Amino acid sequence: MKIAEIAGGTAATLNVRSLDRPLLPAPQLEQEVALVRSGDQALLQMGGDVWAVVGVTPSDAVALTNLVDCGLPTIAYVARASTDSLVVETRRFCQALTIPEPFQVGVDDKVVDELRSNHRVSGTVADMAQWLADRLFLPPAIGVPAAMRRLVVSADNRGRLDAFRIYGLRIAVDVRRVDNKLRLERVVRGGRNTPARLTLATASISLVDATVAAELHGAVRTTLTEAVANGGSYLKIWQQYHQLEQDIVARRAQTFGAVKYKDCQMQRNGAWRFVLEPVDDLLVQFGPQSDWERFELMAGTMAPGQPQVGAVSKAKAKQPQFCASIAQIDAHKNSVEFEPPDEDEEQPAPPQSGYLWLSTSGDDARLARRARAEEALRTGNCPLPQLGLLMEGRPAPAARRQRVNIAGPALKSVISAVFRPKRPTTRQLAAIEMALNTPDVCLIQGPPGTGKTKVITAIEQCLAVLADEGVEHSHRILVCAAQHDAVETVAKLTEVFGLPAVKVGRRRHDAYAGPDAAQIFASERIDLLRSGLKQPAEAERLDRVRKLVLACSRTAALPAEQAKRIREVLDELDGLLAAPLRDRALAHAAELVRPVALADPEAAALLLQAARGIRVEHAAFGDDGPQQARKALVRLAQALTTDERVFLERCAVAEPEPFLPWMAQGRAIRDALIDRLAPPPPNTQPRLDEATRSLLLEIVDHVDRRRAASRTGIDATVAAFIDDLEGDPEGVREAIERYTVVLAATLQQAAGKVMRQVRGVDFGQVVFESVIVDEAARANPLDLFIPLSMASRRVVLVGDHRQLPHLLEPDVEREMADGVEKGTVEQQTLRAVQASLFERMWLQLRALEQQDGIARTITLDAQFRMPKALGEFLSQQFYERNGDVAIESPSSAEQFHHELPGYANRGEPCAAAWLDVPADDGDEIRAVSKSRPAEATAIAREVHRLIDLDSKLTFGIIAFYSDQVDEIGRAMLKHGLTESVLGRRNWRVAERWATTCDAKGKTVERLRIGTVDAFQGKEFDVVFLSVTRSNWLPADTEAQLRIKYGHLMLENRLCVAMSRQQRLLVVVGDLAFVEADAAAKPLRALQAFVALCRGPHATIR
Amino acid sequence: MQPFADPNRPFELATPVLRLKSGKDPNAKWVLWPVFAWRVVVPVPKKRKLDLFERAMLGLARAGVTRLTEMANHVKISQDLSALVVQGLQNAALVDPTGRPTARGIKALEELDDDLPDEMRVGFVLTDGFTGKLWPRFLTGDLPLADVELDDKGRPILLSGSPGDPWRDPTFSVLPGVRDSLIRTRPQVGDVLRAAKRHRRQRKLDDLSDDDDFRAVPQMQRVSFIDRIGQSYQMALRVHRHPSGDWMVDDPFGHGEGVDLRARMEERLDKLPGLRNWLAPLIGSGLAATTLGDLRMRAAWAVEARLTLAIRIHADLYALLVAMQRAMFEAEADDAPRDKWDDVLVKAQRATERVFHTTLKQFRRTKSPLHRKLAQADLKYNALQLDTIAADLGFESPLPNSLKSVRRGKVQFAEESGGGSLRPLVVLALLYADVTPEHPLHKCALMHRDLLRRLDALAGARDQAAHDGVDQLSDRVTEHVETVYAATEMLLPQ
Structure with a gap:
């Protein structure tokens, strides 16, 4: 709290002037001063200087004398200043109290909850203590040691501090001594009823963590500090990675430099087009940023000399600057066009001419969130400080808690409902139980099709029922994933307390992405409420009529339309309107249509x-x-x-x-x-005649009287509820957002501004009781740190390290690899970075289990997605070989039946097939990415042959290379499966084939073509996998093998690519190339697949 | 005029016409487009003091329902949720511990119930007659019904100006045919709010003041539909010649060019010969002229005749060549604007670039990047080197200056990205041919010694076409097109 913000005390204002010399250097406003007597003079002490002062007016002189003579503790500060006089604000207190020895006030769980719910303060206890200290304590007096802070308290006359109140900035806190320790009792807003008798205390006071977990956390933090201080600390490695990435961002901005533009114009859609000064190589300059949508440029009158990450942010914070991503570059016209702003985005206008440079603000925010989370975990300044220890591979103390029994009546029915009509497997139950009982973190490995999303839903539902922390139900759980797709998938399946999970934050440049959870909730409720009624309730009918009549009486219309509306009103009011009024209205409607009242x-x-x-x-x-x-x-x-x-x-x-x-x-x-x-000429002009208007008003009066009589009834309430659901989508969303137990977000957006708004947190870190991360093995550890640092009770990581690896920044990885070559980075550091945090923790927690006996890892071991033959193939090739458990395939063969011609073996539908495209049909084309037109053509032809056979079947076309994806997309153009569009990728799946309804009537994607990365977490009935590689390159050395086979050697990619199908997997490629002797080791899994295709459940074509 | 026609045939010539803008323009053409208008009521936005669950629970409590199970059942929400809401109401002292509303609670409810009629605005949203898509516009005030008289065939003529001597704009009604499936689904409230937001934003962008404008779009928080079925109208759209020579459809609300409307109208051109005929003075072809589909077919035939059917192997290049040839036919039409020739050049260059991209893909196997053979800054060295390579291959040498002074950076970009523009691609092809005996440029030099010069001329003409003030000469463009065919023939294996 600043001196000028002090509360309480007797206030007075003094105007004083210096007796001998000017008041230089000029005093600053709100600077603290001291007024004391020295002999017969009043002295003003300010900083290191002293002036003899007198009151400017006689009354000031009297007041000054009183002040310096009274001997009471006083605080004074400058309210207004000039070189010869000062206006000083003073606060006089009744007594002073100095406590020389340090004393601590504890902040316990009750106060923590109170701060969270009433004061919008969140984070750790340390964060909250900081928030309180900022509002309660004054800086030390002039010449007093820094530790001695001042505070305004209401102590008793003897200066005893057993029960007292501290008055601060807009809050006051009550402190009481309990068990010989001082403890914060409560925090109240305002505390304005300041009593006259207040004490100005000076003490070495501090607020300390007095929560139940404090003792445990203290020990953890000490151990963590030791662990991080040692060489090879995992968290320190990520600190290094973070620094490298930060440097790369700054360097990228520096390399791009600034481009001068001579003019800019706003287009009709709000997008800006900049005409650049002549540049020799415009495309070359923008070339390195070829992934334009990721980058944003800023515009300003001054080119930044050396854009620094922090500097740009500060400048932006002061004044909003134009910042947008590039939509189009026209090298011939030397112009750049930017994306228009989103619907709810305000884009400041750029200067008419100036410079464009690469914005780092997005990266700044992203990196800052990571840095905060990383620091919180490294220093233990997060609600679960033991997570840092576990990441470092150290055992962590666990709090003793009562064990939750999932077989108990409360949870058993909840779990059954989630898995209905099937039953959960033993492993699924064990995973749920482990997640509920973990002292800190639990890892669930979910191989393809093992129902991990169901397990997540069950965990959420159980947590909601348990409410074991005794805090509010809303927003207790955060579900997140690295990518929007994964977040949306898991959020869609969540329903706790009848409310969906609300996804916080949205994709960029994606104003509307289909119906959201709130819309679906609203329409389901409306259907339910209306389904039981033959006609809408009276209240709803009256409400509709009222609006109808108001609309008609407000706007002119053609007479025939008015007549139609009047009849509509009368129909709606059937039985509710007095007969004379009804007859009159009918007659009027007839008159409007045919004034001569003729018959037919x-x-x-x-x-x-x-x-x-x-x-x-x-x-x-x-x-x-x-x-x-x-x-x-x-x-x-x-x-x-x-x-x-x-x-x-x-x-x-x-x-x-x-x-x-x-x-x-x-x-x-x-x-x-x-x-x-003769019939009158048709009236083509809208009008509203007086007779119609008065009739309508008469009807509305009648309706209002009737509404008034029934507005307090159940019907009226339900009608209003339906009206809210139908007419106020934002209101529905806000309400659901308020009560929902589960919030969903991407890892980054979990710490974003919108999340803070939704959680109602103004100060401190947002905290959730439980954090569940889906696809955790895909997450960059620094991003994963963000939700980990937010969990106060448990973290559940769900993923599979046998599938796609985590997302690293390629530039940073390259730089680290260079560092290894140069000897500046250790090999083990690079290895640590390349393994996902999920995989690392998986190994470490399994090892720790031997020491502390706490089970924190589990693998789901039954897959339901694909036929047994494929399930076993997957289990053997990608899991059992790595020491994981065998994955069972309990589903019956009927579930995977199909009748696709050409894919049957002895009358039985095949689960696997190889479509041979021999080398004679054409080699691969090698560039940065790879493609093979012959395979693309074969796939396009085959999909075209099959796709229309059954409208419910869905098809996924997977390639390991983006060039091959494009090749397939283009090959499908001539079959009409794809269509040409403008854009970076010149094709898209044709609208006709984009979606279909599955057996449950749900709209699903019918055809998707993409790389493996676009398929994790997805499933299709039939999957075509394009091998793409077919070449005559040598394969003698390890390096040559990598060049020859490329991505085919990456088992985790193969695992994902070969596990997306529900009925049939068709691998398309050069069979001889895969079966070659040289490929035995590098293409082991593919060769095994060929062997499977030669077996009873498959075919080779 | 029949405002409410047969529900199965909601649009006919007599369907009322909406018109927001008028003005005397003898060169403009008016087209009447089918839309459904949906009337909505919009209350003034208020701060939501109670959320919808609180309002429902409080309302039920006022009606005497206090048991949580019953409360939840009345509004079909879960009991846990109703308990949570009631707990919140109790904390806020809106409900007492027995579950009855407090005086404060009743007051809060009454404030919500008092939706004063004067505060409501009435407006319309429009959905497209064909697609059912909501127009991103919100129409306030009365429906702008046009003054109309019918001609002898019953077609509406729009009247404007003085009633005594009105300006008459004949029209063409785009009426859905029997095969058109009309979509008359009521739009979602969320879509209406978004449409209004977009319209408001567009008005702001166009600097239209909301003061005293009865068509100003109000701020909206919620919307109630009045109509269960949309009313059919014909929206009058003005089609006119754009300064660029192209034709354009105006946004009927006065927000510039209706790019989307033009696209929709283009879709109808092939299906409705009458419309094409009607717009012929603007779009350059009458009923008797070939349709776009015909033109495309003729172009495809011409391309295949010139390059044999084998060109279809290169599907993407084939499409570009057909586009070029189609543009050529369009440009050759008598009534085509001169800038159509520019269009041909643009397409010609794209097709040629694709030829080189395709060739590059086949030969980009050499390990060391070839652009490094060029000096970074020494353009003279580069020119000498390229002249020598061209001469060695058998091409005319020296090469044009504009070709041999291409910067290394552009060649590097072409090599690394597989993209880039024509000149760098030609230079790159020369570098590849120099080290690859099987490169088709070797054979090409035997047949067309001047091909490199001609390609450079094409690139130059394309650059000129992109700039102001230079008209293309048709015979020169024809030569450039021939160059494209020659390059395709020689460079691509078929």
């Missing part, structure tokens, strides 16, 4: 014809005048006025004569009759 159009036409037939000329009357008049009298009987009738009756009986004097009036009578009977 045919009859109207006959009437008109009769009127037109009336003869009013002498010559014509002579022909058939009386007959026509008689006809008109009959047909128009109902429509005639008296005058008309008289005239016609006269005509009917008149003898045709050369001249009838009364015939002159006949023309006017006939024309008036025709005008009246």
Whole structure:
């Protein structure tokens, strides 16, 4: 707390001036000063200087004398300053109290909860203590040791500190002595009822962790410090990695430098286009950033000399600068066009001319989150400090807790419901139990198809039921993964307390990605609420009518539309509207449509014809005048006025004569009759006449009266709930976000700004009781540190280190490898970096189990995704060989049945097949990436042959190389499976083949073409795997083998690629190339697959 | 005018027309596009003092329901959730410990119930008659029904200007045919909010003030649909000639060019010959002229005739060549704007680049990067070296300056990325041919000694086409197209 923020004490303001010399150097505002008496002078002490001062006015002089003479403790600071006078604010207290020996005030669990729920403070106890200290303690007085802080307290007269209140900045805390230790009792907002008698205490005070876990954590931190200090510390290696990445980011920005632009213009879609000063090699300059969407450029008037990571962030913080990613570069026009801002993004306008440079702000934020998490784990300043120890391979003390029994009534039904209609396997149950009972961390290895997502859901549901920490239910669990796809998959399957998990944070440049969980929740509720009713409840009907009527009375419309609306209103109000009003409304509607109130159009036409037939000329009357008049009298009987009738009756009986004097009036009578009977011209202009408006208002009055009478009923409440669900999607999302037990996010976004907002945390680290990480073996350890540093009770890591490796920054990995060659980086450091944190912990925790007896790892051992033959192949080739348990395949063969022509062996559907594309059909094309057009053509042809046979079947086409993915995509163009589009990749799956409905009626992806990385976590009925490699390169040395076979030698990639199919896996490639002797070792798994294809459940074509 | 037609045939000539902009432009053409209008009511956004669960639980408590099971059942939420909400209400002193609402709770509910009619805005959103997609626009105020009279065939003529002597704009109605499946699904509320947001943003971008504009888009938090079925209207769209010579459809709300609308109209051109005929003065071909599909077929035939069917092996190149040839046919049409020739050049260069990319893929096996044979800065050295290589291969030498002064960086980019523009690709091909006897440039030199010069000329013409002030001469463009064919023929194995 700053001096000027002090609470309590008697306030006074003094205006003083120096007696002898100017007040130089000029005092700073809010600087603390001391006023003391020396002889008959008042002295003002400020910093190291002293001035003799007097009051500027007589009253100031009196006040100054009183102040320096009273001897009471006072705090004074500068409120306004000039060189010859000062306005000083003072606070006088009743007594001073100095406690020379250090004393500690404990912060216990109760206060921690209170701070979390009432004051939006989160993080560790140390974070909270810091937050409190910032608000409660004043800096030491001038000339006093730094440890001696001041605080305003309400102590008793004798200065005893057994129970007292400390007054701080907008808060006050109550402290009490319990068991001879001081403890914070509660934290209150404001604490403004400041009593007159307050004490200014000076003490070496500190707030300390007095939670139950404090003792345990203290010991852990000490051991952790020792472990990290030793050479070869795992956490220190990542510190080094982090530093390298930070350097690379800065270097990249430096290398790009700045590009001068001479003009910029905003396009209609909000995107900016910059015209650059002539550059020799525009594409070359932008070339290294060829993955444009990852990079953003900033614009400003001044080119940054050497863009430093921190410097740019600070500049950005001061004033928002234009920053966007590139959409298009036109080398001929020398211009660069940027992506338009997202819908809810405000993009500041760039200067008309200036410079463009590479922004590092995204990297800054990413790296800062990692750095914070890494430091928290390394120093033990996180809610589970023992995680750092476990990562270092040291045993960690475990808190004693009551064991949760999943066979108990509370959890058994929850688990059964998750797995229904099947039953969980023994291993799945054991995994759930282990996750619930782990003292700190639990690793679940989930080989392909072993139901790890179900296990995650069951763990979430059990945790929600247990509520074992006694804190609020909402936001207790964080589920995260490295990539958005994985987060969305796991979030979609989560439902706790009937609420879905809410994904916090979104993909970039992805304003709308289909219906979210909140929308689905709302529409399910609406369907449920309406399904039981024959017609909507009265309250809902009244509400709808009210809106309908309001809409009609507010806007003009065509009369026919108004009539339709009125009838709609009457239909809706069936039985709820008074009969006279209803009749009137009906009549009005009829009048709006047909003002002449004629009957059907045919009859109207006959009437008109009769009127037109009336003869009013002498010559014509002579022909058939009386007959026509008689006809008109009959047909128009109902429509005639008296005058008309008289005239016609006269005509009917008149003898045709050369001249009838009364015939002159006949023309006017006939024309008036025709005008009246002719249909009016259609009214094409919207209008709102007074009669309609007043009728509508009358109806709304009636509806409002009826609503008022029933608004407190159950129906009205349900109607309002439905209306909220239907009409306020953001409100639904916010409400679900508020109550949901599970929040989901990517590893990085778990620590983002949006997450803090959702959790309501203003200060300190966001904390979750339980953190579950899916696909944990894919996560970069530094990213994985982020959620690990947030868990207060347990971490559950779910993944499989036999599948794709973790994501490292290629530049950093390359630099480390260079370092190994140069001798600046140790080989074991590089090896440690290349293994995922999941794999490392897996090995270490298994070893630790031998020491501490705590089981923290488990492998799910039954797969349900694919036929037994493939399941066994997978188990043997990728798991059992590495010492893992055998994976069973308990599902029956019927579940994987298919009738794909060409893929049957002795009448039985095949599970595996090899489609041979011999070398004669064409070699691979080798560039940075690899491709083989012959295979692409074969796959395109085969998929085209099969895909339309069963609309429910889904197809996945996997290649190890991105060039081959493109080759396949292009080959499919001519079959219509893909279609041309503009963009970096010039094709996409044609809309017709993009999605289908599975057996459960759920919309699923029907055809996907991609590299292995795009397939982890996905499954398709039929998978085509393109081997791609087919060459005549030598294979004598290890290096040559790597060049010849490339990705085919990476077992974890093969494991993923060969485990995505539910019914059939077709490997497409050069069979002879794979079966060659030289390939026996490097392509062991593929050769085993060929052997499988020669067996009973498969085929080779 | 029939505002409400047969539900199975919601659009006909007599369907009412909406028109937001008018003006006298004898060269513009008006097209009436089918849309469904959905009327919505929009309350003024308020701070949500109670969330929807709290409101429901508090409302039920007011109605005398206090048992959690019953509460949860009435609104179909889980009992745990209802317990959580009620607990929150009790903490906020909105519900007392017995589960009855407190005075404060009742007051909070009443504030929510009092949705004053005066605070509600009425508006419309539009969905496309064909696709059912929501237009990113929000229409406030009355529906802008156009003044219309019918011509002798019953087609609407739009009237504007003075009532006594109105300006008459004839129209063409794009009416869905029997094979068109109309999508009349009510849009989602979330989509409406997004559409309004996008429209508001577009108005801001176009600097349209919201003050006193009755069409200003209100801030929205929630929306209620009035219509269960969308009303069919025809939206009047103005089609006119763009300064670039191309044709364009205006956004009917006045937000510039309706790029999306043009794309939708293009889709209809092939299906509706009448529309093509109607827009012929703008798009350059009448009913009698070939359709786009025909043109594409003619182009494909011409390409195959010139390069044999084997060219289909290179599917992507084939597509580029067909596009080039199609552009050529379009440019040759009598009424084609002159800038169509630029289009041909752009496509010609793309096709040639693809020829070189494809060749490069086949020969990029040499281990050491060949761009290193060029000096970083010594352009004279590079020129000498390239002239020598060209002469050795049998091409005309010296090469044009623009070709032999290509910077090493561009060649490097071409080699490493497999991309790049024409000149660096030609230089790279020369470098490869120099070290690879089987490279097709060897054979090519025997047939077309001037090919390198011609390729350079093509690149130069393409550059000019990208800049202002130079019109292409048709005979020169034809020569360039011939160069593309020659390069394809010689460089690609077929």
